[in-house]
Amino acid sequence: SVTPLPPHVESAAIVLDDLKLVYVPVPKAGSTAMLWALLELIELEPDDFARSRKLEATRSLSIHDMTIWGESRRARRRMARDPFESDDWLAFTLVRDPVRRLWSAWVSKLLVRDPRFVAMYGEIVMGVEADDDGGETTFERMLADRLARAKISDERDLDAGALKAL
Numbered sequence: 001s002v003t004p005l006p007p008h009v010e011s012a013a014i015v016l017d018d019l020k021l022v023y024v025p026v027p028k029a030g031s032t033a034m035l036w037a038l039l040e041l042i043e044l045e046p047d048d049f050a051r052s053r054k055l056e057a058t059r060s061l062s063i064h065d066m067t068i069w070g071e072s073r074r075a076r077r078r079m080a081r082d083p084f085e086s087d088d089w090l091a092f093t094l095v096r097d098p099v100r101r102l103w104s105a106w107v108s109k110l111l112v113r114d115p116r117f118v119a120m121y122g123e124i125v126m127g128v129e130a131d132d133d134g135g136e137t138t139f140e141r142m143l144a145d146r147l148a149r150a151k152i153s154d155e156r157d158l159d160a161g162a163l164k165a166l
Helices: 008-012 031-038 047-053 059-064 096-110 113-123 141-147 160-165
Strands: 014-016 020-025 090-092
Touching: 020 031, 031 047, 031 059, 047 059
Parallel strands: 020 090
Antiparallel strands: 014 020
16 A cells, blocks of 8 residues: 655655656755755756746745646655655655744745745734734734744744644
């Protein structure tokens, strides 16, 4: 029986059969740089991504346009998890300190106003969120409040599980 892949892996993983290599991008953890590096190993050209219609804040982010990578390099086309369960393949991802990853996400989504994010969620007023009393609070106070509710007093306590609690 075939074990299904997790949805993120199925939709985002890049499979390079000739190299027996699988890369699973994690947002805000070096995936843009890694995808550009992997591009050098295959027959696609950087100019191929210039035709991307995907909304991105910068041209370099077009590397995330999976339609250009092609269906043959997508994990969703796999009927089994063979590359992930084989000793002959290298399957990898990159991780990042969660606090720095959160900061990077705030910068790209709110400060820079990533066009995909704005298209999905609309404009978000920078640094301001309504509090329970109808007043305004800064992003820093909002984040501190959410960290406190998650019982996190020190960034050393901040792990993936704690971030989900936010």
